[in-house]
Amino acid sequence: MFRAKLSVVPAMALAAAAVLSACSSTPEDKTATWSPNKIYAEAKDELNSGGYDKAIPLFEKLEGRAAGTPLAQQAQLEKAYAQYKANDQASAHATLDRFIKLHPASPALDYALYLKGIVNFNDNLGMFSFLTRQDLSERDQKAAKESFESFKELVTRFPESRYTPDARARMTYIVNSLAQYEVHVARYYYSRGAYVAAINRAQHAVTDYQDVPALEEALFILMRSYDALGMTQLRDDTRRVMEKTYPQSEYLTRGVKSTQDPWWKFW
Known part of the structure; x- marks a missing residue:
């Protein structure tokens, strides 16, 4: 019985050593000492160069680092755009829905609605449809209807927005496509x-x-x-x-x- 108790000690020591080893192998956060502006600049560079998988976590860090500021809101919108460009429509939707819910008075709300419409619009149309001659009317219509609703909210609430003219044109296209479907x-x-x-x-x-x-x-x-x-x-x-x-x-x-x-x- 005494020997069994003694055998627990080295086992615990080994477990502690494993934990310490794992901690020592954790990748260092290179952004730990960066200012919010530097994180944003690095994220934008990655976004503009097509490094969406690198831009997204940087924008996420910026959201936390600059919480409660306009820069955090900008980071959230930029992240949604990066997710959209990375063909992760589901994540882009979730990010935009969260933004719209948390910031109903944001001056960038018109852009959030426009981008939400664009995500659905392009997801439904398909990147290579012009090669296959497959138009919107031959695809599932759920995304088209959701896209229309986002654009409709935009043009109704923000008729003077810079994004409204394009949203109206896309709404016309969507209505045509739904009828054609x-x-x-x-x-x-x-x-x-x-x-x-x-x-x-x-x-x-x-x-x-x-x-x-x-x-x-x-x-x-x-x-x-x-x-x-x-x-x-x-x-x-x-x-x-x-x-x-x-x-x-x-x-x-x-x-x-x-x-x-x-x-x-x-x-």
């Missing part, structure tokens, strides 16, 4: 003979959106689907609406548009 799905159903489903999705586009390019094709899909189902009265009514709204429509003469460029190519 409904048409994209309607076209899919129609091509597979699911005419009732095609009608439902095309009607969504016609009912929920106005003055967008996609409505021309939505009406055409409605007309063709009614025709396929033998619903001649609705077919003829839809055709009259098309003829009045789009008198030069190529859908009425050719069945398709002759151009191969997508509607969103202007962006």
Whole structure:
């Protein structure tokens, strides 16, 4: 029994030595003696040179070091931008949501809302969509709707903001894409003979959106689907609406548009 108690002592000594060894191997914090301004300058240099993985922890240190100052708020926004550029949309969202909650009266709130919209906008569009000719309407719409809401809040609360004109243009694009998404799905159903489903999705586009390019094709899909189902009265009514709204429509003469460029190519 006495020997068992003695054996505990070297074990404890070994554990303590291991802890001390681990502490001695902890990397030294090179920013420990830096001023907040120096941390910010170093973080900006990393950000501007594309070193997002190095910029983010520096901005995080600055948030703590300069807590309660405008510089800490700036660090938070810069961190969100670095996370966005590093393709970490989830972290960028979390950072921006935290900023908006903590600083509702910040003079940079308009930028925070704009950046939140941009994060969703680019996440939804995809970096290489212009190579694959895949436009926003062919992707999941959740991010597009969240992007629209951020831009809408920006233009409503800050109509004179320097970011508002671009936000308005992107809102127009998003509305067009959401309508086109409904048409994209309607076209899919129609091509597979699911005419009732095609009608439902095309009607969504016609009912929920106005003055967008996609409505021309939505009406055409409605007309063709009614025709396929033998619903001649609705077919003829839809055709009259098309003829009045789009008198030069190529859908009425050719069945398709002759151009191969997508509607969103202007962006």
